[in-house]
Amino acid sequence: MARPGKRINDPEGMRKKVLDVAEDAFQARGYNASSIGDLMAAAGVSGGALHHHFPTKKALALAVIDERVAAAVEETWIAPVLAAASAREGVRAVFEAVATELEQQGFVRGCPLNNLAHELSLADPDFRIALAGIFDGWRRAISDKVRADQQVGRDEGTDPERFAALAVAAYSGAMSMAKAAQDASLLRDCLAGLERSALSPSQGGLAARRRNRILPRPRTL
Amino acid sequence: MARPGKRINDPEGMRKKVLDVAEDAFQARGYNASSIGDLMAAAGVSGGALHHHFPTKKALALAVIDERVAAAVEETWIAPVLAAASAREGVRAVFEAVATELEQQGFVRGCPLNNLAHELSLADPDFRIALAGIFDGWRRAISDKVRADQQVGRDEGTDPERFAALAVAAYSGAMSMAKAAQDASLLRDCLAGLERSALSPSQGGLAARRRNRILPRPRTL
């Protein structure tokens, strides 16, 4: 296969491979429990190469946070919410999509952002700021969507910031419990708790809107 | 002070001192980031003594979880909820009490249970089961309180399990965000999000009560 005398430099590919492995390891085992030796072996990368692209473990983690965790939040939350008919519909759709996905895959690894946030927020200011920024963008996307809804006359009684904070918090906490219990149905319980109250646009309005589907869209990520 | 030739055996006191230090260290820095050497130094305990009371680091962590984390949840959540006039009142009171406490102390260290749960749930089955059990008792206390309310005719439209799951999730997630942002006001935002909706007993004032069966089976675990 690979000729011993030949070598092909592929900086970007190697960097991506390291980030792939690190993202997965940090998610599955956490930052401190993932040694760079493990990462080197898993990625098939030499110490010198790793050190060339990421001088320190902290630099690697920062890259994972900025490039991968942020992208994951963007992909599984922000984009679907923006694409939904309304903020409430978007939140509901994401909850159900994630629950369905977790039920299919059989185990719960938790939310990448929350996993790292709990372990690293207090460990280093740089980590904390990077993680807080992702939380911020997450909430902002939802609250902006609520404001957009309101400009069309919907949900005028809802405070955008508070609704966004509750949605993100409920999801984060639900994933935390689901991870500990290894039971994705807790996500559905939390969504149901929101449904009959916070997520019903006409505030407990029964007659209003009843046509929402059970499972909007598979949305495999 | 302490005579060099004299020694006083105090097994329980020494055990308590180690648990105090470990609880604090695990909360502030996490499990993996806290070395037993640090703990020994902080507690002023020799290696032999520590090993006598806690053979392994895992045993120490398990003791912290079973005796301290569970007690913390009991003290700050379960007892206040049980003592409150209703489940909703209890939840509101705890949110506000914690928010006020965090604002006074100026920084947010997060929820001890969630901090350890994120780091250890996937690391070891024993950890996971112990942590999941605490989450379970937490939710059960709230749902039991809701059922007690309902036996007096209140909140009959509320699903106890779903309400409890949402309350715990919202709190857990709010603390997660508050820790990352170092901003306790996020707790108040989430409470407000719950207030005007889920936490209002008369469900928006309209024709309350509506058994929504939006999601398939209730599925209590």
Add this chain to the structure above:
DNA sequence: TTGACAAAACAGGACAACCGGTCTGTTTTA
């Protein structure tokens, strides 16, 4: 095109610090 040549990319070993656990021995206590 070619041929230096410097910089980037990569390989792999070395290293000191640290980790958690064990071990032997001493002191206290029931």
Add this chain to the structure above:
DNA sequence: TAAAACAGACCGGTTGTCCTGTTTTGTCAA
């Protein structure tokens, strides 16, 4: 007087980082 409680040294393994080389690649003059 034996067991419990404690002290402190010790050890093999791991950690993250650094260091010295080697190979590849882009650049630019000839």
